[in-house]
Amino acid sequence: MSDTTEQLEVWCAGEDWCPITTTATLIGKKWHPVIVHRLLDSGPSGFNELKENVDGISSKVLSDSLEDLQEKGLVDREVVNEQPFRVNYSLTERGASLEPVITAMAQWGQEHLREPDSEDGGIR
Secondary structure, eight states: OEEESSSSOSSSTOOOOOOHOOOOOOOOOTTTTHHHHHHHHHEEEHHHHHHHHTTTOOHHHHHHHHHHHHHTTSSEEEEEETTTTTEEEEEEEEHTTTHHHHHHHHHHHHHHBBTTTTTTTTTT
């Protein structure tokens, strides 16, 4: 597991906006926060379970997203069984530490978004 005390190297060090940009870079892709949210809610999950829990994501995009989240130290991949092949994905310590960020995103969305049948595209 990644250690949350290990600092991430950033290109914008010293700028007051740098922590925001760095966090957005880690989870700023469309499906990344959803995957982290599902792993927070469900715990370690297999690929097919995640695909089912992240409605609307293709297998290719899920695979690419999980690989990216692994490279960023947010998700661990563990081979559970060789025959039949089974892999579990779980959050690293660093990934789990995103819980307050993901929760805040969900709360903000619940307060400010509505169904897209409105003229303004769903933003209040």
